[in-house]
Amino acid sequence: MLTEATDPIATRFIAGGTNLLDLMKQQVEQPAKLVDINRLPLSAITELPNGGLRLGALVTNADTAYHPLVQGRYPLLAQTILAGASPQLRNKATNGGNLMQRTRCYYFYDVATPCNKRMPGSGCGALGGYNRVCGILGTSESCIATHPSDMCVALAALEAVVQVSGPHGERTIPMADFHRLPGNEPHRDNTLLPGELITAIDLPAQGFAQHYTYLKLRDRTSYAFALVSVAVGLELTDGLITQARLALGGVAHKPWRRPAAEAMLVGQPAEPETYRAVVQSLLAGSRGYDHNAFKIELAERAIVQALSQALNRSA
Amino acid sequence: MKSIKAALIDATLNTVETLVGHLPDPAPDPLRNAREFIGKPYPRVDGRLKVTGQARYxxxxxxxxxxxxxxxxxxxxxxxxxxxxxxxxxxxxxxxxxxxxxxxxxxxxxxxxxxxxxxxxxxxxxxxxxxxxxxxxxxxxxxxxxxxxxxxxxxxxxxxxxxxxxxAALSLEAEKGNATIPTLVVTQSPEVNIGDAKAALAVAPVVSDQEYETPWQNQHAxxxxxxxxxxxxxxxxxxxxxxxxxxxxxxxxxxxxxxxxxxxxxxxxxxxxxFGGxxxxxxxxxxxxxxxxxxxxxxxxxxxxxxxxxxVGGRTLTQQRVALGATLDGKLTAMIHTGYGMRTTKDVWAEQYTFPIRHLYASPNIHVLQKVVRLDRVQNSYMRAPGETPGSFALESAMDELAHKLGLDPVELRMRNEPDKDPTHGTYFSSRHLREAYALAAGKFGWDPQRPEPGTQREGDWLIGTGVATAFYPVQQLPVTIKARITADGHVEVSTSSIEMGVGLATVQTQHIAERFGVPYERARYLHGDTDLPMSQASGGSAATSSVGAAIHAAADKLTEKLLKLAQRNKQSVLRGVKRKNVELRAGGLYRLDQPAVGESYEQLLGASGQAFVEAEGSVPASALVLNMKTSMASYGAHFCEVRVHARTRQVQVRRFMSAFDCGRIMNPQTARSQIVGGIIMGIGMALMEEAVYDERTGRLMTPSLGEYHVPVHADVPEFEVYFLDEPDPVMPMGTKPVGEVSIVGTAAAVANAVFQATGIRVRHLPITADKLL
Structure with a gap:
C-alpha cells in the first residue's frame, strides 16, 4: 500500500510493496524516503453498526477474500479479489495498496518511452502506439491508461467508502470519487491529498450476496490483467430487478459505472432482452484505438454474460 | 556463368554431401533392445540437488x-x-x-x-x-x-x-518488397522445385490456398x-x-x-x-x-x-503461404509453401519453416521458397524447434482446411498422403511409424472420423471442437567427444564438456553407461559442462542423447580392445588368445560371446595389470540435417486436442490434449514425458497467447516482462496423455530419435484446428486471442 505523503515525490508509504517495489526497480518511482506503515493498527476486519463491514487498509487481499464475513456477505468482493494477481501476491498485497496500484500501460513502465502519467508533458506513447491494454472510456488526449485493479471494480459496484487520514484530519471518499479520469492531469491517479493515508474501506450493508458475479476476460486464464471485467450485483423480488450495480474494469482510468444504466435495469424482468439498452448506455461514448477497438464489442458481450451469470446464480 | 550465390550454395551443399559418410553407423546398435537400465524411469541424477537448492547455476x-x-x-x-x-x-x-x-x-x-x-x-x-x-x-x-x-x-x-x-526498417510487412532469397536455410537450399506445382495447383479439383502468420517470440528460460x-x-x-x-x-x-x-x-x-536461446x-x-x-x-x-x-534474439515473425491442391479423393497433387522471415544487416538466419512440407506428405509437385527481409532488429535465432514450429502451424492448418473442403476426416487425409520415401530427397525412411502413432492416439482420444459441422457442438454456453496435427522433427548429430574411464574398482566414468540443459541428459547417459559397460547404476557416472573436459559442442536440436550416446559407444569399442590387450598380456587370464569379435562388455567385465560364463571383471583385468584405470576417447562428427542424409530420419507424432470456446465471451480453453510419438527407443519414459509435456505447453502458449509486441514506430519491445508476455499458467493447460511407440530406430545409437522439440511442432495447429471445429472461425494469425473470435 502506498499513498502520497507530504512531499509527493520524496516520500511514499509502503505496505505490501507489490507494485511500488516493481516500479522502483524500473525507476518509474524514485522516492527518496519510504515510510513503512505495516505496524499501524489497520489490520482488522470489523463489523460496522450500520450492518456494513470495515476492511482495515493493511489487511491483505488474501485475508480479506477468505474472511468468513466477506465470503458470507460480500461474495462478489471475495470472488473479485481472487480473480486478481496470484496467491503469493494476494498474500502480500494490502487493501489500501490495491487502491493505490498504478496503471499497467506499457509506456508508463518503460522510462525510455514518453508517458504523461509518469513524466507530465512528455507525451502519450500509447496514443498511436501499442494500446491493447488501454482504455476505451473516459480517455483523454493526454492519457488512455486504465486502472488495473480487480478489487476496485467490486468496491465500486458495492459503493464502498474509503476512509482517509491526513494532515487536516480524517475524511471519507466514496469509491466513485476516489479514482479520477485522466483529463489533462494523468499523473494524478486519485483524489487523495498530499500526506493522506488510506486507513480503511467501508462496505455498506447491501452486499448483493444472492445475485452477483465478477467476470474477468483476459489473455490467459489466470495471472493476467483484465482486458474487460464486469462486477454485477442485483437484487430481485418476484422475478423483477429491484436494485442493480454494474461496474467495468480494464476499460477506463477508474472503475467504470453509470448509475443511469443501472437504473434502466430496475423494474425489469430478469430476462436478457432488456439488456441491450443497458449495455449501450453503459458504453456510450466509448472509443477504440488501433489495438483495442475490440474491447468495445468484448465489453458488450461481457456485460450481457455477467448479467446472465448473476441472474442464474442462486446462493 | 553461375552467380556467386549459386556457387556458394553448391559449395555448401557439397560440404553436406561429404558429411553423409559420417552419419550414425548403419549397423544396428545391440543396445537398441536392451532393457536392464535403458527404458526405465530413473529419477534425475541431479533431482535432489535441484529441489534442495544445492545445484549451482x-x-x-x-x-x-x-x-x-x-x-x-x-x-x-x-x-x-x-x-x-x-x-x-x-x-x-x-x-x-x-x-x-x-x-x-x-x-x-x-x-x-x-x-x-x-x-x-x-x-x-x-x-x-x-x-x-x-x-x-x-x-x-x-x-x-x-x-x-x-x-x-x-x-x-x-x-x-x-x-x-x-x-530504421522495423516492419516486415512494410519491407517485404525488399525481400531477398537467403543462400541457405540451415543446411538446405531455400528453394525446392519438383514437378510443376503452380500448374498442378491451377488444375487441382480441390484447393486450399491461404496465408498464415506467426508472431515475434522471445526467449524466457x-x-x-x-x-x-x-x-x-x-x-x-x-x-x-x-x-x-x-x-x-x-x-x-x-x-x-x-x-x-x-x-x-x-x-x-x-x-x-x-530452448535454443x-x-x-x-x-x-x-x-x-x-x-x-x-x-x-x-x-x-x-x-x-x-x-x-x-x-537475446527469439523467433522471427513469419508470413507464410501454403497452397495445397488435391484430387476429390484427397490425394495431394500440388504443395506450395513460401514465405518471409527476418534477417539483419550483418547476419542471415533463415528459420526452416518449410522443412515439414519437404518431408511430411507425398505429392508429385512441390514448390518451396523462403525469403528474408532485412530489418533493424535483434538477430533472430534458434528457439524451440526453430522453423518447424511456425512452419507446422501453417502446413497443418492448411491440411485441416483442405480436409474440411474435401469433407474428409483430417486424420484420413494425412494417412492417404503418407509417403513411402522422403518426398523431396527420395531417400528411404530409417523408421517412420506415423500411421501407428495416429492409430494409437486416435484410439485413446476416442476420435470420431464422422465430424459434425464446425460450430455446432455445444455444451451449455460452450462450443466444443476437436483437432489434430502432425508433429515432426528431424534427426541431427552433434559433434561430440567423450572420455570413458574404467577404474580398478569397477566404476565407469564418462566425461565431456557438453551440458545438461535440464532435460535429463545426465540421467539417461548414466543409464546408458550402466547398460553399455554392464555395471550397476551406482557405478556409472556422467560428468559434464566444463571446457576442461573433452570437447563437445553445443547441445541442441534434440540430438544430445543420441550424439553423446554414439560417442560413448565408440569409446566402449576402444575400451573393449584395450581390456582385451590387458588380458592377452596376463598369462593367467581366461581371455588369453580370444579374438576381439568373440568378446563383449557385460556384467561388469569382459566376457566371451561363445561361452558367456567365461571372462573377467574389470577389477580382475585392471588388478592383474596393476593399472588404476583404462580410458579411451570416443567421438562423432557433426552431421547435416536428416534431409541431407542417405536415410531419411526423423521423429513423428500425432496430436489430438479438444477445446471449448465460450459462445459469447470467446474465451478458449484446451480441455484435452493427447499425443502419440514415434521417437524411437525411449531411454527414460519419465524424463521423456516431461520434455514432451513441456513442449506441448509451449505450443499451447503459442496457439493462444504468446506474442512479443514491438512499437513499430520505434522498434521498442512492449512486452518486456512475463506480466505482458503471456505464457501458459497451470489453469491454461489440461492433464496430458503422452504415448510412446518405443520402437527402436535401426540405425540410430541405442535406437533413439529426437524427443525434445518434436512435441511443440504441430501443437499450435492442433489447437487452431480444434478452435475452427468449435466455432467455424479459422484463425490464421497467431495467437488466437478472444478478439480474433468475436
Whole structure:
C-alpha cells in the first residue's frame, strides 16, 4: 500500500510493496524516503453498526477474500479479489495498496518511452502506439491508461467508502470519487491529498450476496490483467430487478459505472432482452484505438454474460 | 556463368554431401533392445540437488571480490550515440565503472556460429560495444559495475545518453518488397522445385490456398542469460555461463579477447532452461568478460528479464503461404509453401519453416521458397524447434482446411498422403511409424472420423471442437567427444564438456553407461559442462542423447580392445588368445560371446595389470540435417486436442490434449514425458497467447516482462496423455530419435484446428486471442 505523503515525490508509504517495489526497480518511482506503515493498527476486519463491514487498509487481499464475513456477505468482493494477481501476491498485497496500484500501460513502465502519467508533458506513447491494454472510456488526449485493479471494480459496484487520514484530519471518499479520469492531469491517479493515508474501506450493508458475479476476460486464464471485467450485483423480488450495480474494469482510468444504466435495469424482468439498452448506455461514448477497438464489442458481450451469470446464480 | 550465390550454395551443399559418410553407423546398435537400465524411469541424477537448492547455476558460484553488472539498453533502433554522460553514475559511491564504447576493452568482432562452424560460438557478427553505432532498439550501450546489484541498477538509471537517430526498417510487412532469397536455410537450399506445382495447383479439383502468420517470440528460460567472468592474471579467463555450448563460448571469448582457447575455461554445471536461446553466446557474455577486465575484479552479469528479451534474439515473425491442391479423393497433387522471415544487416538466419512440407506428405509437385527481409532488429535465432514450429502451424492448418473442403476426416487425409520415401530427397525412411502413432492416439482420444459441422457442438454456453496435427522433427548429430574411464574398482566414468540443459541428459547417459559397460547404476557416472573436459559442442536440436550416446559407444569399442590387450598380456587370464569379435562388455567385465560364463571383471583385468584405470576417447562428427542424409530420419507424432470456446465471451480453453510419438527407443519414459509435456505447453502458449509486441514506430519491445508476455499458467493447460511407440530406430545409437522439440511442432495447429471445429472461425494469425473470435 502506498499513498502520497507530504512531499509527493520524496516520500511514499509502503505496505505490501507489490507494485511500488516493481516500479522502483524500473525507476518509474524514485522516492527518496519510504515510510513503512505495516505496524499501524489497520489490520482488522470489523463489523460496522450500520450492518456494513470495515476492511482495515493493511489487511491483505488474501485475508480479506477468505474472511468468513466477506465470503458470507460480500461474495462478489471475495470472488473479485481472487480473480486478481496470484496467491503469493494476494498474500502480500494490502487493501489500501490495491487502491493505490498504478496503471499497467506499457509506456508508463518503460522510462525510455514518453508517458504523461509518469513524466507530465512528455507525451502519450500509447496514443498511436501499442494500446491493447488501454482504455476505451473516459480517455483523454493526454492519457488512455486504465486502472488495473480487480478489487476496485467490486468496491465500486458495492459503493464502498474509503476512509482517509491526513494532515487536516480524517475524511471519507466514496469509491466513485476516489479514482479520477485522466483529463489533462494523468499523473494524478486519485483524489487523495498530499500526506493522506488510506486507513480503511467501508462496505455498506447491501452486499448483493444472492445475485452477483465478477467476470474477468483476459489473455490467459489466470495471472493476467483484465482486458474487460464486469462486477454485477442485483437484487430481485418476484422475478423483477429491484436494485442493480454494474461496474467495468480494464476499460477506463477508474472503475467504470453509470448509475443511469443501472437504473434502466430496475423494474425489469430478469430476462436478457432488456439488456441491450443497458449495455449501450453503459458504453456510450466509448472509443477504440488501433489495438483495442475490440474491447468495445468484448465489453458488450461481457456485460450481457455477467448479467446472465448473476441472474442464474442462486446462493 | 553461375552467380556467386549459386556457387556458394553448391559449395555448401557439397560440404553436406561429404558429411553423409559420417552419419550414425548403419549397423544396428545391440543396445537398441536392451532393457536392464535403458527404458526405465530413473529419477534425475541431479533431482535432489535441484529441489534442495544445492545445484549451482551460473551466477551462484562464490568468488572472492565479486562485483555486479547491469546493462543499459539503447532506446532507438538505428543511429549513433551522440552524447554520453556517465559522470552521475560514476560518482555514486560503490560504482566501480561505467563501461561504454568509449572505455570498453577492445574486442574483436565475434563470428557467427552455424552448423558448419558451431564452435564460432556467437549468435551474431555484430561488434560488441566498440563504436557509437546502434543497430537495434535494446542493444547494450553501457554496463554499470558496482559493489552490489542494487547500486548498479540505480546507477544504470543515471547514465545519460542521447542519440542521432536514423530511419530504421522495423516492419516486415512494410519491407517485404525488399525481400531477398537467403543462400541457405540451415543446411538446405531455400528453394525446392519438383514437378510443376503452380500448374498442378491451377488444375487441382480441390484447393486450399491461404496465408498464415506467426508472431515475434522471445526467449524466457527460467534462468536468464547469466555469467560470472573472472580474469586470473592478464591472460587466463574463467567464466561460469548459462550456455548450451561451453566450448562455443570459450572459442568466442578467445577470439574476441585475442587469447588461445586453452586460456579460457568455461564451466556450466547446470542450465536453468535454454530452448535454443543459449546455443551460442549473445553480447552479455563478452560484456561480462570485458567489464571484469575493466574493473580488475570478477563480474557477475545476469540479464534482467527485460534484458533477455532485448539482447537475446527469439523467433522471427513469419508470413507464410501454403497452397495445397488435391484430387476429390484427397490425394495431394500440388504443395506450395513460401514465405518471409527476418534477417539483419550483418547476419542471415533463415528459420526452416518449410522443412515439414519437404518431408511430411507425398505429392508429385512441390514448390518451396523462403525469403528474408532485412530489418533493424535483434538477430533472430534458434528457439524451440526453430522453423518447424511456425512452419507446422501453417502446413497443418492448411491440411485441416483442405480436409474440411474435401469433407474428409483430417486424420484420413494425412494417412492417404503418407509417403513411402522422403518426398523431396527420395531417400528411404530409417523408421517412420506415423500411421501407428495416429492409430494409437486416435484410439485413446476416442476420435470420431464422422465430424459434425464446425460450430455446432455445444455444451451449455460452450462450443466444443476437436483437432489434430502432425508433429515432426528431424534427426541431427552433434559433434561430440567423450572420455570413458574404467577404474580398478569397477566404476565407469564418462566425461565431456557438453551440458545438461535440464532435460535429463545426465540421467539417461548414466543409464546408458550402466547398460553399455554392464555395471550397476551406482557405478556409472556422467560428468559434464566444463571446457576442461573433452570437447563437445553445443547441445541442441534434440540430438544430445543420441550424439553423446554414439560417442560413448565408440569409446566402449576402444575400451573393449584395450581390456582385451590387458588380458592377452596376463598369462593367467581366461581371455588369453580370444579374438576381439568373440568378446563383449557385460556384467561388469569382459566376457566371451561363445561361452558367456567365461571372462573377467574389470577389477580382475585392471588388478592383474596393476593399472588404476583404462580410458579411451570416443567421438562423432557433426552431421547435416536428416534431409541431407542417405536415410531419411526423423521423429513423428500425432496430436489430438479438444477445446471449448465460450459462445459469447470467446474465451478458449484446451480441455484435452493427447499425443502419440514415434521417437524411437525411449531411454527414460519419465524424463521423456516431461520434455514432451513441456513442449506441448509451449505450443499451447503459442496457439493462444504468446506474442512479443514491438512499437513499430520505434522498434521498442512492449512486452518486456512475463506480466505482458503471456505464457501458459497451470489453469491454461489440461492433464496430458503422452504415448510412446518405443520402437527402436535401426540405425540410430541405442535406437533413439529426437524427443525434445518434436512435441511443440504441430501443437499450435492442433489447437487452431480444434478452435475452427468449435466455432467455424479459422484463425490464421497467431495467437488466437478472444478478439480474433468475436
Amino acid at each position: 551460473a551466477t551462484e558460484h562464490p568468488i572472492a571480490g565479486m562485483t555486479h553488472a547491469v546493462v543499459v539498453h539503447s532506446s532507438i533502433a538505428k543511429g549513433k550515440i551522440s552524447h554520453l554522460d556517465t559522470q552521475a553514475a560514476e560518482s555514486v559511491p560503490g560504482v566501480l565503472a561505467v563501461m561504454t564504447h568509449r572505455n570498453a576493452p577492445r574486442m574483436k568482432t565475434p563470428e557467427t556460429a552455424s552448423l558448419f562452424n558451431p564452435v564460432a560460438g556467437s549468435n551474431t557478427s555484430v561488434p560488441v560495444m566498440q563504436s557509437a553505432d546502434i543497430t537495434w532498439n535494446g542493444e547494450a550501450v553501457a554496463v554499470v559495475v558496482a559493489e552490489t546489484l542494487e547500486l548498479a541498477n540505480y546507477a544504470a538509471g543515471l547514465v545519460g545518453i542521447r542519440y542521432e537517430e536514423e530511419p 527460467m534462468e536468464p542469460h547469466a555469467s560470472i567472468a573472472a580474469w586470473m592474471g592478464k591472460d587466463q579467463l574463467l567464466v561460469y555461463d548459462s550456455t548450451q555450448s561451453p566450448p562455443g563460448v570459450q572459442h568466442n571469448l578467445a577470439r574476441m579477447f585475442d587469447l588461445k582457447p586453452e586460456q579460457v575455461r568455461v564451466v556450466t554445471e547446470f542450465v536453468g532452461g535454454a 543459449k546455443v551460442a553466446a549473445w553480447s552479455n557474455v563478452p560484456l561480462a568478460a570485458a567489464a571484469a577486465r575493466l574493473v580488475g575484479r570478477p563480474v557477475k552479469l545476469a540479464l534482467s528479464r527485460a534484458g533477455v528479451s532485448m539482447v
